[in-house]
Amino acid sequence: MNPSLARSMAARKIAHFLELGAAELALLEDAAARSRSVAAGTELMSEGGAYPGILLIEGGWLCRYKLLQDGRRQIVNFLLPGDVFDIGALLFRTADQSVSALTPVRYSELTRDNALDFFGHHPRVAVALTWSAAQEAAIFAEHIVNVGRRSALERLAHIILELHRRLLAVGLANGEGFEFPLTQAILADALGLTPVHVSRTLRRLRDQAVIEIGNGRLRICDHARLREIGSFHAAFLHLRRAPTSLLDRLDSASLSERQPPRRGL
Amino acid sequence: MNPSLARSMAARKIAHFLELGAAELALLEDAAARSRSVAAGTELMSEGGAYPGILLIEGGWLCRYKLLQDGRRQIVNFLLPGDVFDIGALLFRTADQSVSALTPVRYSELTRDNALDFFGHHPRVAVALTWSAAQEAAIFAEHIVNVGRRSALERLAHIILELHRRLLAVGLANGEGFEFPLTQAILADALGLTPVHVSRTLRRLRDQAVIEIGNGRLRICDHARLREIGSFHAAFLHLRRAPTSLLDRLDSASLSERQPPRRGL
DNA sequence: CGGTATATTGATTTGGTTCAACTCCAGTGG
DNA sequence: CCACTGGAGTTGAACCAAATCAATATACCG
Numbered sequence: 001m002n003p004s005l006a007r008s009m010a011a012r013k014i015a016h017f018l019e020l021g022a023a024e025l026a027l028l029e030d031a032a033a034r035s036r037s038v039a040a041g042t043e044l045m046s047e048g049g050a051y052p053g054i055l056l057i058e059g060g061w062l063c064r065y066k067l068l069q070d071g072r073r074q075i076v077n078f079l080l081p082g083d084v085f086d087i088g089a090l091l092f093r094t095a096d097q098s099v100s101a102l103t104p105v106r107y108s109e110l111t112r113d114n115a116l117d118f119f120g121h122h123p124r125v126a127v128a129l130t131w132s133a134a135q136e137a138a139i140f141a142e143h144i145v146n147v148g149r150r151s152a153l154e155r156l157a158h159i160i161l162e163l164h165r166r167l168l169a170v171g172l173a174n175g176e177g178f179e180f181p182l183t184q185a186i187l188a189d190a191l192g193l194t195p196v197h198v199s200r201t202l203r204r205l206r207d208q209a210v211i212e213i214g215n216g217r218l219r220i221c222d223h224a225r226l227r228e229i230g231s232f233h234a235a236f237l238h239l240r241r242a243p244t245s246l247l248d249r250l251d252s253a254s255l256s257e258r259q260p261p262r263r264g265l
Numbered sequence: 266m267n268p269s270l271a272r273s274m275a276a277r278k279i280a281h282f283l284e285l286g287a288a289e290l291a292l293l294e295d296a297a298a299r300s301r302s303v304a305a306g307t308e309l310m311s312e313g314g315a316y317p318g319i320l321l322i323e324g325g326w327l328c329r330y331k332l333l334q335d336g337r338r339q340i341v342n343f344l345l346p347g348d349v350f351d352i353g354a355l356l357f358r359t360a361d362q363s364v365s366a367l368t369p370v371r372y373s374e375l376t377r378d379n380a381l382d383f384f385g386h387h388p389r390v391a392v393a394l395t396w397s398a399a400q401e402a403a404i405f406a407e408h409i410v411n412v413g414r415r416s417a418l419e420r421l422a423h424i425i426l427e428l429h430r431r432l433l434a435v436g437l438a439n440g441e442g443f444e445f446p447l448t449q450a451i452l453a454d455a456l457g458l459t460p461v462h463v464s465r466t467l468r469r470l471r472d473q474a475v476i477e478i479g480n481g482r483l484r485i486c487d488h489a490r491l492r493e494i495g496s497f498h499a500a501f502l503h504l505r506r507a508p509t510s511l512l513d514r515l516d517s518a519s520l521s522e523r524q525p526p527r528r529g530l
Numbered sequence: 531c532g533g534t535a536t537a538t539t540g541a542t543t544t545g546g547t548t549c550a551a552c553t554c555c556a557g558t559g560g
Numbered sequence: 561c562c563a564c565t566g567g568a569g570t571t572g573a574a575c576c577a578a579a580t581c582a583a584t585a586t587a588c589c590g
Binding site: 048064066068069072073074076077087088090091092093094096097112113116117119120123126127130131133134136137138140141142143144145147148149150191192231235236238240242243246249250 | 313329331333334337338339341342352353355356357358359361362377378381382384385388391392395396398399401402403405406407408409410412413414415456457496500501503505507508511514515
């Protein structure tokens with residue numbers, strides 16, 4: 001099935017990485033059909049609490065974060081439309097992170113049983129979920145580098161490009177820039193800085209005419225310079241399509257030991 | 266099968282989380298049987314290169330890291346005996362991180378095809394691999410918090426406790442302490458600090474009689490104090506056994522739509 | 531409008547870096 | 561047995577990037 005025919009943003013993103021059969025895609029679409037909307041500020045899961053199901057983000061921005069006792073907060077990742085998380089729901093008892101909506105968010109939910117059925121009956125969908133999890137882990141790793149070894153200016157440049165590239169992959173950015181709902185305090189919590197220092201550092205980027213911010217949009221004026229400052233290489237996002245040999249292998253698996261997939265659901 | 270009967274450290278760790286059938290465990294054991302040894306300093310994979318298979322660490326310490334152009338290095342995680350990585354080998358074309366042996370290491374390898382067969386035919390093993398990946402991702406997330414929002418003293422306390430808890434889970438530590446092969450330069454690269462500052466900060470911990478280091482061992486003298494300093498809670502390691510309901514679900518899946526698993530391999 | 535969240539700017543402080551000298555090994559070879 | 565070497569750790573002094581404290585400005589929203 002042509003990925004662009006999928007109505008769900010998350011299903012489309014997954015299908016772009018891994019070609020799914022009609023039945024498989026329908027399963028994901030099906031889950032995504034029952035979507036719900038929540039207001040900015042809503043907590044979709046919280047540290048120490050139970051997991052919701054696996055969530056497919058159809059619209060809006062969220063952040064995944066942890067708190068220390070004294071109130072310090074570290075944002076671990078941003079979740080954007082098309083993202084699928086948290087595989088932990090499948091495996092762990094209690095969440096060790098919180099997820100909160102930064103904007104109004106539309107999402108849908110895969111129950112644990114749904115997801116386990118994928119592992120049991122639809123290995124390609126299971127691989128797709130695993131891909132989402134591995135992709136997020138790779139983003140985590142790059143974030144550790146960002147916070148551990150880059151200066152404030154480098155961190156900002158890098159995260160702007162990361163967000164740009166990820167939004168580009170789901171059609172929510174163009175060469176110019178993208179909708180940018182983050183406050184400086186939120187950026188500070190993501191980058192391990194103070195809001196004051198984010199303000200100053202953002203100003204430097206604006207003064208050097210590298211970016212422009214206004215009206216809830218971020219415009220990248222000097223892409224080359226920004227990439228240079230942030231030493232950004234998109235490889236860690238792993239957005240390239242999976243090797244087809246991987247798919248073939250799973251196909252033959254399905255055929256040799258299982259009943260044929262029921263086409264048309 | 267009783268997990269403690271497994272000969273492979275990695276198989277034992279997985280079986281401790283998720284009860285595997287004899288056939289399934291045998292598959293993992295089988296892979297682990299063909300183990301190889303490498304010297305300290307060996308690179309098992311490197312950024313931009315191809316993935317080896319999925320690796321099961323049977324002995325020794327490794328680190329996963331990334332380099333910046335100017336030579337700055339950030340260690341993203343330590344890999345310890347019993348750890349299973351990198352699920353990316355299953356899914357991605359090129360590695361975005363390097364992995365290098367910090368001590369002599371004994372490990373074994375699961376080829377991509379092996380691993381894909383698990384997804385195709387042995388969903389419980391596939392879930393086990395996914396668990397390993399999710400667990401490492403949770404450790405990444407905590408590491409982001411460590412580097413982003415904790416002081417040097419807190420970071421050190423936290424990582425010491427993380428390593429202690431992880432080694433405890435595979436029987437390589439006791440209440441006293443554990444073998445500690447890390448140099449201060451390596452710790453610095455993991456914590457986003459300089460070796461000089463690690464030296465000073467470690468000294469503070471020793472002066473306060475919280476830890477002792479010597480003869481390649483680290484001894485935790487004041488566990489309570491160390492936990493307090495590092496605000497350490499082991500929940501993020503997700504070492505608890507999976508809910509059995511999860512297993513049941515996968516069992517019924519196998520029975521209803523597949524040929525029964527071939528017991529005894 | 532008025533009020534609250536967000537952003538800006540300046541002055542000051544500080545945790546961590548940098549640079550550099552020195553110690554303490556463990557290993558190697560004469 | 562001792563001299564030589566090189567990696568690892570320690571310590572001090574100067575420095576700097578980012579934090580903190582504080583005041584003000586701006587934008588957004590009911």
